Amino acid sequence: MNDQDLRTALHRDAELVGAPSPDLLDQLVQRRQHQRRQRAGIVSAVAAVVVIAAGIPVGSSLLARSDGGPAGPTTVEVTPSVTPEVTPTPAVTPAPTPEATPTPTPQATPTPTSTAASRTNPPSPYWARTASAR
């Protein structure tokens, strides 16, 4: 088989494909629109990733800044106000119970005895002394 025969055979077989589809241009338009949608999706996805990647360090730096600034004075103001309030309340509550129980019992029991003793014992020698002296 020479080259001319080969060329003829190739041309003959190439004709087997027939004519292209009549709506080739419409198919091209559809594929182009599909490609555009794909590209827009890829671009938006990349933009979203960039925004998230840039937002993480910015957000963390903002958080760190907010922790160092306003949070300091509030903790300083809160801690001393809480601690003195806590300490007197236990001091007050145990104080009445031991004072209340011992005070009435020694004062109540000795007063009648002491008043009776003081009224009976000291005037009698004092008045007795003064009266006897006069």
Place this chain on the structure above:
Amino acid sequence: MGREFDDEFAEFVTQSSPALLRVAFLLTSDRGEAEDLLQTALLNTSRHWGRLNDRAAAYAYVRRVLVTTHTSWRRRRRVHEVLLDQLPEHSVGESTSIDVGRALQALEQLPPRMRAVVVLRCYEGLTEAETADVLGCSLGSVKSQASRGLARLRDLLDQPSATSLATEGAR
């Protein structure tokens, strides 16, 4: 549907798509794949259509895109292609309804680069220098690929039956 292409490109597609489809068919041996290849090449060309100063060279430009796209497809599909033991009962598309000729069957046995050289040299009638320009390779490479491809085609076509073609191709 919006106006996507200008009139000049639409006219070019109408005029030259039959010849380009035949080249794509010789490269792929499948009508569906040939149409897909042609559409891809035309879409790539439409993106750069405004920068094409020489409209007469548009056919050569699309043909070049056809060949390079086909080569890259073959490289990619060689990895992902899955060969089945049993063929499906109902085929998709019109490719199997076409009675493929013997030259096309022999052409299928060649590697993609050699096949492109043979198609460009024998079907499109390009010179060796033009073929080297289209493929982006050296003149010596085109000469060697063309001579080896044509010798292989002659061997395959001189054999009597299709079964011997298949066994020869398997080697």
